Every structure is written in C-alpha cells, then in structure tokens.
Amino acid sequence: MANFNKVYLMGNLTRDPELRYTPKGQAVAKLALAVNRRYTTESGEAREEVTFVDIDAWGKQAEVISQYCKKGKPLFVEGRLKLDQWDDKTTGQKRSALRVVLEGFQFIGGPPAGEGGGVQGGSGGAAPAPRPASRPASPARPVESGPAESDGPPPEEDDVPF
Secondary structure: OOOOOOEEEEEEEOOOOEEEEOOOOOEEEEEEEEEEEEEEOOOOOEEEEEEEEEEEEEHHHHHHHHHHOOOOOEEEEEEEEEEEEEEOOOOOOEEEEEEEEEEEEEEOOOOOOOOOOOOOOOOOOOOOOOOOOOOOOOOOOOOOOOOOOOOOOOOOHHHOOO
16 A cells, blocks of 8 residues: 655744754744635635644754744645544543654745845745645755754654654
C-alpha cells in the first residue's frame, strides 16, 4: 500500500513562536498558523472560516523562524502530519492532537514598514511563490544555507521541554 504525507499551508502566525531547547541542545519552536477560507453559500452569502494549525519546527529552521517571525506575519509552510496521543493527567482520559511537523518554509512579503533589510540582505520584496503541486518537488531546505542539523526524526516526546 502506498503512503503519502505532505502538507502545504499559507497563513498568518497567531502568536509569536515559542523557542525552546531539548536537554540535548536541539532547538524546537512551537507556532500556530491561521489559514482562512472564503466561500459563498448557496444563498449567495459570503462567508469565511478560519482553521488554526499547530506546527513544530526543529533545528536551525526553528531558530530562524523564532528570530524573524512575529504574531501576524504571513508564512508558507511545508511539512507532514503527526498525531500526538497521551493520557490526560487530571482526568485520565485519552487525548490527541493533529499537528504539522515543519520540513520547509518561506517568508511571505517583505519586512514590516520601518524595518530595513531582510533575512539574506534581500530587497524587501516578496518571497518566491510556492511550487505548484503538479510539478515534482525536491526536498525543502531551510531559508539559510548550510546542512540541516538533523535529518532523522525529532527526539522522543520526553526530550521536548514543553
């Protein structure tokens, strides 16, 4: 049986990224994205729904996102879905949450008004548009150059200081 787990999202950060480090020193950032969908009902009424998505970023990508992104900033994210399951300590009930593990990202738009420069000394213009899904894509790379800190899976949940 074939499997495919890939997510592409573009939206605005709902809060400042929260950067922490595992006991072994690996950076992990928790962020949340609001993705809007506008549509028209059968009666012609314009509506909008918002989906809030929790995202985990690891390594150098986590550090870059936490350094340059603040609440409200638009961001394009590429990643995979991960289901977290645990027992609630207070009620003993089973709980679960579907999250996105970030594999790549792009900044959208330029720096906020009054802030000069960019991440790579850029012109302040918009980031390149995301690749169309119909074209074969190569693995996403961090915004900055250099090897990724870890190509393996993130550390076990016990190593995450959240």
